[in-house]
Amino acid sequence: MLPTTSVSSRSQGNGALSPRDAARHTAGAKRYKYLRRLFHFRQMDFEFALWQMLYLFTSPQRVYRNFHYRKQTKDQWARDDPAFLVLLSIWLCVSTVGFGFVLDMGFFETIKLLLWVVFIDCVGVGLLIATLMWFISNKYLVKQQNRDYDVEWGYAFDVHLNAFYPLLVILHFIQLFFINYVIISDSVIGYFVGNTLWLIAIGYYIYVTFLGYSALPFLKNTAILLYPFALLIMLYLISLACGWNFTKMLCSFYKYRVK
Secondary structure (H helix, E strand, O other): OOOOOOHHHHOOOOOOOOHHHHHHOOHHHHHHHHHHHOOOHHHOOHHHHHHHHHHHHHOHHHHHHHHHHHHHHHOOOOOOOOHHHHHHHHHHHHHHHHHHHHOOOOHHHHHHHHHHHHHHHHHHHHHHHHHHHHHHHHHHHEOHHHOOOOOOHHHHHHHHHHHHHHHHHHHHOHHHHOHHHHHOOOOHHHHHHHHHHHHHHHHHHHHHHHHHHHOOOOEOOHHHHHOHHHHHHHHHHHHHHHOOOHHHHHHHHHHHHOO
């Protein structure tokens, strides 16, 4: 049964949470519950997480409608089930091993690349982006009349994970089938295909991030999160004109990391 909270227990005249509910819904309590479930696979809903991964490609708005439902039933925007994070980690590991194979890396080089990608590119950069977006949204995007609301850090991290998953699939999986035979060649077709995949992946990241913050009813001016599209398209056109090959740069960077 989903937890429910009566109006009398939630409010104290001025609409604030009672001390009991405030303690129950502190960030620390939510974090403890999330981490505790991380070690209990039977408590995770992997089927629902797979459904979310599918709809992040076909209809990402439906994923964020579920976040609304969670807020109504569990009084939090962020996920309380780490199944999505677990599946994303598996995807990341498998695709990175595939990258190591395509780049003809040895066993230990692939393991080293995997550690770099998981702990630096995914976890480290993800924590940095989530914290930055959490700060910006709470500082500049919260409506004046709704100062009692704020963006949960866990929700900011979830938005990053949602946006990162399509990017991961495009750049770390789909792209693998074209690297050796098309992309890393010195032909125009090579850097056109590679850079176009980068355009789609990063564009999707920007769009899904925008959907995540625009889904919060107490935020304003979220359309500014779409402004990086202009810079992205400009960079894409410049790269084609100059013959830059982003995928070739990435492969060289990965090889440099594992030396």
